[in-house]
Amino acid sequence: MAIKLEIPTALRPFTGKQASVESDAATVGEALRRLTATYADLHKHLYTDDGRIRSFVNIYVNDEDIRYLEKENTPIKDGDTISIVPSIAGGRRR
Amino acid sequence: MLLLSEEIGRGIREHGARGYPNEACGAMLGVDREENREVRALFPLINRRDDSPRNRFSVTAEDVRGAERAAAQQGLELIGWYHSHPDHPARPSDFDRDQAWPWYSYVIVSVAAGEPRDLTSWRLADDRSQFLPEEIAARAGAPPAK
Numbered sequence: 001m002a003i004k005l006e007i008p009t010a011l012r013p014f015t016g017k018q019a020s021v022e023s024d025a026a027t028v029g030e031a032l033r034r035l036t037a038t039y040a041d042l043h044k045h046l047y048t049d050d051g052r053i054r055s056f057v058n059i060y061v062n063d064e065d066i067r068y069l070e071k072e073n074t075p076i077k078d079g080d081t082i083s084i085v086p087s088i089a090g091g092r093r094r
Numbered sequence: 095m096l097l098l099s100e101e102i103g104r105g106i107r108e109h110g111a112r113g114y115p116n117e118a119c120g121a122m123l124g125v126d127r128e129e130n131r132e133v134r135a136l137f138p139l140i141n142r143r144d145d146s147p148r149n150r151f152s153v154t155a156e157d158v159r160g161a162e163r164a165a166a167q168q169g170l171e172l173i174g175w176y177h178s179h180p181d182h183p184a185r186p187s188d189f190d191r192d193q194a195w196p197w198y199s200y201v202i203v204s205v206a207a208g209e210p211r212d213l214t215s216w217r218l219a220d221d222r223s224q225f226l227p228e229e230i231a232a233r234a235g236a237p238p239a240k
Contacts, residue, residue: 091150
């Protein structure tokens with residue numbers, strides 16, 4: 001079973017410049033854990049210190065946001081594509 | 095080093111002034127090279143933070159995808175983001191750093207009482223500990239942004 005993980009440009013310096021990585025994980029959470037186990041420097045950009053996916057990291061399975069599926073427990077099957085899509089935020093202090 | 099033509103710099107400053115007193119934001123499309131990166135076009139966006147637009151900005155994942163498509167259509171890459179700091183220096187806040195992605199250039203323009211002032215650029219350190227200043231150089235004779 002093979003699924004594809006699409007890596008956004010901003011994170012490719014941490015995946016040896018690869019735009020996509022294959023995985024045989026069964027859930028989104030497992031695929032991301034394996035990805036960050038292989039490319040350890042990615043971890044801090046995707047997860048907070050307490051292990052939650054950062055608020056500006058959006059994960060899609062075939063264009064469906066996992067927040068509207070089963071979040072990290074969302075099952076994945078052969079041929080699925082997981083995309084990591086940034087959202088951008090900031091602003092001056094109060 | 096970030097190469098900016100006078101026209102691109104003016105575009106960022108004018109967007110910041112138009113958005114005042116709210117924060118204005120947009121994407122920067124260009125070319126990333128080993129030795130430098132060059133902004134060739136701007137992709138102005140709507141600040142989605144309508145609850146506190148004077149001190150926050152937000153760009154949705156859909157907007158990011160739209161900016162990536164716009165870049166691809168012009169044979170460019172999405173290389174960074176700009177936003178304004180109304181009545182505040184052009185330095186990243188802790189909130190900017192908490193929310194930042196690596197690799198992108200983050201340009202900030204200060205807008206004082208509606209007038210655009212300093213324009214700076216920053217890159218997040220790979221360990222997320224700080225924003226590092228990125229030198230801005232004038233790009234003379236750049237082709238006009240589309």
